[in-house]
Amino acid sequence: MSAPATKRMRIAYGRIAQETHALSPVPTTTEDFRRAIFMEGDELARAASKDGEEAPGFMKNAELSGFVRAAHAARQRGLEVETVPTLSAWAIPGGPLPRDTFDELLSRLLSRLRDAGPVDGTFLSLHGALGVVGLRDPESLILEAVKEATGGKPVTVTQDFHANLTERRVRAAEAIVAYRTNPHRDHAKVGFEAGEILIRTIANQVKPVSAWRSLPMLLGGGTTLDFLPPFLQTFLRMRSMRRDPRVLATSVYGCHLWNDDPDLGWSAHVVTDGDRDLAERLADELAERLWAMRHQMPPRFPPIEEAIVEARKARIARKLGVVAFADASDVVSAGAPGENTRILEALLKDGRDLVSYVPLRDPEVVAKLWDVAVGETVRVEVGGKLDPKTNEPLAVEGRLLRTQRMLGLGRLAVLDLGPVKLVLTELAAFSVKPAFYQDVGLPILKADVVVVKNYFPFRLFYLPYARKTIYVKTRGLTDFDAAYVLNFADPMHPRDHVEDWRPADRRRRGV
Numbered sequence: 018m019s020a021p022a023t024k025r026m027r028i029a030y031g032r033i034a035q036e037t038h039a040l041s042p043v044p045t046t047t048e049d050f051r052r053a054i055f056m057e058g059d060e061l062a063r064a065a066s067k068d069g070e071e072a073p074g075f076m077k078n079a080e081l082s083g084f085v086r087a088a089h090a091a092r093q094r095g096l097e098v099e100t101v102p103t104l105s106a107w108a109i110p111g112g113p114l115p116r117d118t119f120d121e122l123l124s125r126l127l128s129r130l131r132d133a134g135p136v137d138g139t140f141l142s143l144h145g146a147l148g149v150v151g152l153r154d155p156e157s158l159i160l161e162a163v164k165e166a167t168g169g170k171p172v173t174v175t176q177d178f179h180a181n182l183t184e185r186r187v188r189a190a191e192a193i194v195a196y197r198t199n200p201h202r203d204h205a206k207v208g209f210e211a212g213e214i215l216i217r218t219i220a221n222q223v224k225p226v227s228a229w230r231s232l233p234m235l236l237g238g239g240t241t242l243d244f245l246p247p248f249l250q251t252f253l254r255m256r257s258m259r260r261d262p263r264v265l266a267t268s269v270y271g272c273h274l275w276n277d278d279p280d281l282g283w284s285a286h287v288v289t290d291g292d293r294d295l296a297e298r299l300a301d302e303l304a305e306r307l308w309a310m311r312h313q314m315p316p317r318f319p320p321i322e323e324a325i326v327e328a329r330k331a332r333i334a335r336k337l338g339v340v341a342f343a344d345a346s347d348v349v350s351a352g353a354p355g356e357n358t359r360i361l362e363a364l365l366k367d368g369r370d371l372v373s374y375v376p377l378r379d380p381e382v383v384a385k386l387w388d389v390a391v392g393e394t395v396r397v398e399v400g401g402k403l404d405p406k407t408n409e410p411l412a413v414e415g416r417l418l419r420t421q422r423m424l425g426l427g428r429l430a431v432l433d434l435g436p437v438k439l440v441l442t443e444l445a446a447f448s449v450k451p452a453f454y455q456d457v458g459l460p461i462l463k464a465d466v467v468v469v470k471n472y473f474p475f476r477l478f479y480l481p482y483a484r485k486t487i488y489v490k491t492r493g494l495t496d497f498d499a500a501y502v503l504n505f506a507d508p509m510h511p512r513d514h515v516e517d518w519r520p521a522d523r524r525r526r527g528v
């Protein structure tokens with residue numbers, strides 16, 4: 018006999034999320050969460066509502082508003098769903114969290130849950146590549162703690178495409194749903210889906226069962242963009258899998274390379290409604306598809322000297338728009354500090370015929386320039402302070418163009434170094450949007466070259482401007498091979514020769 022339908026339910030929702038770079042020496046503290054996204058209770062409820070802004074300065078709607086929308090949709094179907102906001106803490110990528118930062122975030126989430134009274138389930142937005150000093154797999158700990166605090170009630174979770182999946186997470190959550198876009202733009206959609214699964218689970222309409230596979234694999238899949246082969250075909254196949262009403266969720270993960278879990282790797286995960294065999298079969302098929310992509314390496318990135326020559330040659334691109342340099346070795350959105358000076362140095366030396374805009378993080382110099390009069394000439398050493406092992410400081414001289422504050426970035430100072438305009442930031446600057454430059458008085462179309470510390474998302478925002486994009490390898494924390502120094506429990510493709518993914522998978526899943 019099937020369980021009776023439940024029509025009334027209370028569901029808590031919240032987030033603790035960050036993509037952590039295990040090799041960054043710059044810790045991510047509670048202050049970093051507070052400066053980015055930190056909301057609780059009613060404030061969170063407003064932010065996740067239809068007219069609210071869930072991540073001000075970053076995006077309007079994300080996973081939690083997706084979940085709130087799923088609750089709204091369920092009400093239209095006659096269910097009484099009450100949503101209970103807890104905590105949303107979301108920091109810009111950076112180095113590992115000190116243990117006390119993690120403990121503080123988790124205990125705030127748990128105390129909000131306890132204060133909420135009995136709930137029938139919890140919706141959580143996690144990144145899946147969170148790193149905490151001295152703690153393995155912190156997200157599993159969050160899941161297990163939430164489960165314990167709610168008396169074992171169902172939990173569904175969203176994760177980034179760059180998450181690492183583990184046996185503990187799969188066991189603790191009723192369902193996990195990952196972004197199926199890269200660059201990521203379906204946060205709200207996957208929030209809605211994971212929310213629906215949770216509501217239907219509580220209402221006894223579905224019984225989620227999971228199957229998953231973990232591959233000892235760090236790289237592959239070419240560009241890993243969702244709209245290009247080989248990932249395109251995999252995402253299309255996943256869509257066709259979900260047309261089967263027994264299939265509740267399908268996810269694949271390309272993992273965050275610089276996560277120090279010894280069982281790191283690409284993975285596949287399928288949730289079905291009570292059909293274990295089907296889940297196993299589909300998860301296996303997805304794993305084979307990922308493994309088949311392993312030899313398609315990411316494109317080679319040229320050094321800055323080569324990139325400058327190319328930009329100089331790209332006359333038409335510069336005339337109609339700009340050439341974008343992505344500093345692939347210092348990607349802030351993957352946890353690098355954003356203070357690598359090699360592009361700046363090369364542009365000042367060899368690129369003086371090009372007008373270029375460069376971002377650089379240097380809280381010390383920004384503080385120093387804050388009280389200097391605009392128009393004055395200053396001589397400062399910039400960059401190379403937060404991670405001096407990887408980055409070197411550079412002496413520059415120029416005129417102070419302006420100082421100002423920007424949402425999410427703190428204080429900024431703009432220096433005129435002749436053809437190079439340098440935007441110094443107090444905090445790690447994504448610099449993904451043209452507004453980063455426009456808002457400090459640097460019109461994009463006046464430049465030949467703009468530099469971003471980002472891999473993919475900027476390409477969407479720069480569509481109207483960038484006529485050519487060059488990924489530049491400058492030696493830094495987000496070089497792919499930088500991850501090869503991490504310790505892995507299994508031989509890892511492509512660092513090591515791996516004949517067969519299944520032995521590592523079986524060990525990781527404990528079968």
Ligand SMILES: [Zn+2]
Nearest residue numbers: 177178179201
């Ligand atoms: Zn990601």
